[in-house]
Amino acid sequence: MKNVMKWVFLSFVAVFMLAACGNDDKGKSTNANEDEKLKVVTSFTIIADMAREIGGENVEVYNLVPSGTDPHEYEPLPNDIKAATKADVLFYNGLNLEGGKKGWFFKMMKTVNQKDENIFSLTERVEPLYLSGEGGREEEINPHAFIDPAVGVKMAEDMRDVLVKKHPSNAEAIQKRGDAYVQRLKDIDNDLQERIKTIPEQNRTLVTSERAFQYFNTHYGLKEAYIWEIDTEENGSPKQIKDLVKFIHEHKVPVLFVESNVDSRPMETVSKETGVPIAKQKIYSDEIGNPGDEIDTYVKYLNYNIKLIHDELSK
Numbered sequence: 001m002k003n004v005m006k007w008v009f010l011s012f013v014a015v016f017m018l019a020a021c022g023n024d025d026k027g028k029s030t031n032a033n034e035d036e037k038l039k040v041v042t043s044f045t046i047i048a049d050m051a052r053e054i055g056g057e058n059v060e061v062y063n064l065v066p067s068g069t070d071p072h073e074y075e076p077l078p079n080d081i082k083a084a085t086k087a088d089v090l091f092y093n094g095l096n097l098e099g100g101k102k103g104w105f106f107k108m109m110k111t112v113n114q115k116d117e118n119i120f121s122l123t124e125r126v127e128p129l130y131l132s133g134e135g136g137r138e139e140e141i142n143p144h145a146f147i148d149p150a151v152g153v154k155m156a157e158d159m160r161d162v163l164v165k166k167h168p169s170n171a172e173a174i175q176k177r178g179d180a181y182v183q184r185l186k187d188i189d190n191d192l193q194e195r196i197k198t199i200p201e202q203n204r205t206l207v208t209s210e211r212a213f214q215y216f217n218t219h220y221g222l223k224e225a226y227i228w229e230i231d232t233e234e235n236g237s238p239k240q241i242k243d244l245v246k247f248i249h250e251h252k253v254p255v256l257f258v259e260s261n262v263d264s265r266p267m268e269t270v271s272k273e274t275g276v277p278i279a280k281q282k283i284y285s286d287e288i289g290n291p292g293d294e295i296d297t298y299v300k301y302l303n304y305n306i307k308l309i310h311d312e313l314s315k
Helices: 002-020 045-058 078-086 104-112 149-166 168-198 214-220 238-251 265-274 298-313
Strands: 038-044 059-065 089-092 119-121 205-210 223-228
Touching (some): 045 059, 045 298, 059 078, 089 149, 149 214, 149 298, 168 298, 214 223
Parallel strands (some): 205 223
8 A cells, every 4th residue: 555655646746747847848859969968767776887888978877776775676756757757768677677567667657658669678688587486486587687798798789779879969979888888798708708617617606695696607607506586585494595505515515605785694504504605705696886886887796796706616
């Protein structure tokens, strides 16, 4: 009931905002002029960083879900509604990260009456991988494809192409920045493939708290193990811990990883029961930090994870 009332309130806010800027936007082109910045709204931090890198000075980026906030069940604020109403283009991850077509993102799109031609998923070319649906759940898409640099390449390419189309007066500059950024991600992908080859084959198992690295592990040929598949009310249950402890003993796993945004206690229990150490540094999964933080860009996020995984599994 609380969420319903909030959406009713936000709907009224949106109506007033649409009315207030109706005269200003009358006859406005969906594309920005040369001296105008394209108004870009993004669903979460990694996409926001991509937009700033590719769009540069030609875009004004407003991000919805801040660092430290769950992107699956976000509740938009009045400022979010205002930004989405005025946006020239809106990017979201897709693969159910924002709750799918019935989730908060598309409820907001309907509330602000945004046109479909302005809304873009960045994972249309990504083959979805599925969580197993343990505990009676139906199978669901794993949304964490962006952890894989090869997926990041596709996301960046698609964003570049959209921004070029939406801002034709600055298309050349955006294309140039976009091409350079895509190449950086391709270089990271190639570097990681070479680094994986130097890890002893018996050590190529990535153990994390949540099954967020499924796309990453599949692409680079790492075995995977985890305590829970996706965030639920039963993270770190006795059965989950028992199953992982058994796996670790059977596969002689050398090290365990804990994500920056999860409770470390379940993995600490696993470590105590197996005698396998936890990596001293945390691994990143769902987000990047705020500007000025150690990991405040997608490129830093990828390079940090790659170095951490390589160094720990190579010991």
